[in-house]
Amino acid sequence: MNVLLQFWSGYARMTRRWPALAAIVPFIPVVALWSAVAAAGIFPRAFFPGPVDVVNSFFTLIYKGILPDYLGDSLIRLFTGAAVGMALGIPLGVLIGTSRWAHRVCWPILLFFQAIGDIAWLPILLIWFGFGLTTMTFVIVYTVLFPVVLNAVLGVESVPRDLARAARSLGASPARVLWEVTLPGALPNIITGLRNGLGYGWRALIAVEMIVGTSGIGFMMFDARRAGSTVEILLGMIILGLLWYIVDAWILAPLERATGQRWGLVTS
Amino acid sequence: MKTLSLKNLAKTYFDPYAGSHVNAVHDVSIDVEQGEFVSVVGPSGCGKTTILNMIAGFIPYTGGEILLDGKPVRGPGPERGVVFQSFALFPWKTVLDNVGFGPKMRGVPKAERDRIAREYLALAGLSHAAHRYPNELSGGMQQRVGVVRALANNPDVLLMDEPFASVDAQTRMTLQEELTRIWQERKPTVLFITHDVAEAVFLANRVVVLSKGRVLDQIEIDLPRPRVWDDLVKDDRFKQLSARVLQMVRAA
Numbered sequence: 245m246n247v248l249l250q251f252w253s254g255y256a257r258m259t260r261r262w263p264a265l266a267a268i269v270p271f272i273p274v275v276a277l278w279s280a281v282a283a284a285g286i287f288p289r290a291f292f293p294g295p296v297d298v299v300n301s302f303f304t305l306i307y308k309g310i311l312p313d314y315l316g317d318s319l320i321r322l323f324t325g326a327a328v329g330m331a332l333g334i335p336l337g338v339l340i341g342t343s344r345w346a347h348r349v350c351w352p353i354l355l356f357f358q359a360i361g362d363i364a365w366l367p368i369l370l371i372w373f374g375f376g377l378t379t380m381t382f383v384i385v386y387t388v389l390f391p392v393v394l395n396a397v398l399g400v401e402s403v404p405r406d407l408a409r410a411a412r413s414l415g416a417s418p419a420r421v422l423w424e425v426t427l428p429g430a431l432p433n434i435i436t437g438l439r440n441g442l443g444y445g446w447r448a449l450i451a452v453e454m455i456v457g458t459s460g461i462g463f464m465m466f467d468a469r470r471a472g473s474t475v476e477i478l479l480g481m482i483i484l485g486l487l488w489y490i491v492d493a494w495i496l497a498p499l500e501r502a503t504g505q506r507w508g509l510v511t512s
Numbered sequence: 513m514k515t516l517s518l519k520n521l522a523k524t525y526f527d528p529y530a531g532s533h534v535n536a537v538h539d540v541s542i543d544v545e546q547g548e549f550v551s552v553v554g555p556s557g558c559g560k561t562t563i564l565n566m567i568a569g570f571i572p573y574t575g576g577e578i579l580l581d582g583k584p585v586r587g588p589g590p591e592r593g594v595v596f597q598s599f600a601l602f603p604w605k606t607v608l609d610n611v612g613f614g615p616k617m618r619g620v621p622k623a624e625r626d627r628i629a630r631e632y633l634a635l636a637g638l639s640h641a642a643h644r645y646p647n648e649l650s651g652g653m654q655q656r657v658g659v660v661r662a663l664a665n666n667p668d669v670l671l672m673d674e675p676f677a678s679v680d681a682q683t684r685m686t687l688q689e690e691l692t693r694i695w696q697e698r699k700p701t702v703l704f705i706t707h708d709v710a711e712a713v714f715l716a717n718r719v720v721v722l723s724k725g726r727v728l729d730q731i732e733i734d735l736p737r738p739r740v741w742d743d744l745v746k747d748d749r750f751k752q753l754s755a756r757v758l759q760m761v762r763a764a
Contacts, residue, residue: 406600409570414665415590415617424613428604 267493293475298482301475310464315483318460321377322449325384326442333389333441334434337396342426347397354393362387362448366455375456380449387448388441395437399430432503439496446488515581516544516567516669516701522575523562523725536562537725539576544669547699551712553757554722555764560705563722564673567703568594580668590614593667597674599654601646607633607657608642614665632660635694652683659691669701676711685741688714692739709758713750714739719757723764731757 259266275295281287282294289297305311339346340354362383369379403426411421453462461480468476523537537559544550552560566573569588578585585592593614601610608629609616615625633639636656646654655675662670676684692715695702706712712719713733721728735750744750 404598404600406596406598407602409568409588410594410596410600410602410661411613411617412570412588413568413590413592413594414614414661416613417617420617425602428602431604 267489290472291474293478297475298479301473301479305476305479311483314460314464315487318449318453318462319487321380321384321453321460322442322445325381325445325449326388326438328381329385329388329441329445330392330438332385333392333437334396336389337393337434337437338400338422338426338430340393341397341400341430342422354390358390358394362444363451366452370456375458379456380452383448383452384445387445388438391440391444392434392437395433395440396430399433399437400426402433403429432500435496435500435503439492439500442491442496443488446484446491450484515546515579516703517579518542518563518567518576519579520576521563521566521573521578523559523566523571524574535725537566537573540722540725540727541576542720542727542730544701544703546701548718549695549702549704549716550718550720551704551706551716552720552722553706553709553712553761554728555761556707557724558722558764559725560707560722561673564594564671564703564705567669568592568671590617590665591668593662593665593670595655595658595662595670595672595675597677599646599651599658601654601657601661603646606643606645607638607649610646610657611661611664613661618665628664632664633657635663635697636660636690650683651679652687655679655687656690659694663694663698663700667700669703672702672704674706675704677706677708684711689740691715692737696737709761710754713754713757714741714744719753721757721760721764723761728760728764 255269259269279294279296282289282292282297286292302311336350340350341347365383365386366379369382373379373382407425407429408421411425412418416424449460450462450465453460454466457463457466461483465477465480468474468480519541521537521540522535524533524535526532527534540559540563542550542552552563554560562571565571567578567585569585569592572586580591602613605613608626611629611632612620612625615628620628630639630642633642636659638653638656638660641649641653641657646657649657658675659672676687679687688711695715704712704715713735716733719731719733721731731753733753735744735747735753
């Protein structure tokens, strides 16, 4: 019991010094199990490759330059889509959140289109825009847009009424109230929306790349299926998870916490 | 003279659930002279917060007039500073920037509004907290910021809506004493809304008792200043005045 406690306190100190450790250690048993199953030879090697095979294929694809290119393509698509989605979503969300009329007009339409998932647009998009970048961008923008709009509306509506009143009675015009009170007050929710939006967008992008793509991580995985390369498929899956972990845990979550704490919305 | 006058002020609103019109405030007339401290006290539902919200311009009134310096007021404006029960500090701004917000809206340059903000923070003994954020302060300190933020904008009248109702009892007494001290130094015109009879009597030159949307009576408070709780709890005149106001409020 004592040994376990000592081990635990040692682990707690180590992870405080190197926070990345806390992200890596839980995967050790997962990878160990995977190696064990692969090594046991229950499934044919070509059908169920082990971690070493996947790492090898990682280096091969990097060496060939395929992986960096595809990864770059996917990330650029995601971030362009996210940027456009935010540029449309934040103003729309603020408008719906501040104007009762805009809310009445837009809300039912918003909910209607939210229900038509990103992939459900593909058949009509393929007819309109064909297999190309326009189709992909449309899907990403569409996916990012809804979480951003809905959270921006929530954020605007959650700004206490007294804050706007205080600003008004200190001499702020309605436009300055928007800039000085409404937007900063809604910012933590907008970042939450962005975080969700990028998460959904990343998944939608991979799906679209499988169907529409000529490059990208999704395309790589689907292409590997055609060649029967399970190694590359698994590699693609691992990259998806890793990349999202980095973006979410190291960029988005700290950003969300920073605004939430400063604003006094998160107490922990 | 910057006098605040309410003349036959009334507020009627339509209650969609009851399907009828409700009179929240009928025919209220109160005058607050420049440099006067007037408390409005009454049981909950007597319309006191509604009156303050109408003066502040947050909600429209449906009858009578609100005159500031002889001119009717409509909508919120910087000449009527408000101190909120919820403090209403901007959580993303430092204490210094909260207090400098009013001057900023008037276009005062950064250096000058920081100077103004520091002057008022010193008045409330908050100089050390200038660069902290509201959620790092206790409730009592937050409301001190709320009070000086309104004062730093140099309003003609200061409207205070149960500002000390959400702090603990000891802090409340300290804040009340500080408010009387600041009032004596600066002589702002104050309309102070409260349901606490002792607080109303302690602070004011005059107490207005409100009941069911009407003025029941107005009582001059001729207690000497400076006022401190340690003295006043033993003071017969204070007890007498408080008892009289309390009787009226309870009968209301």
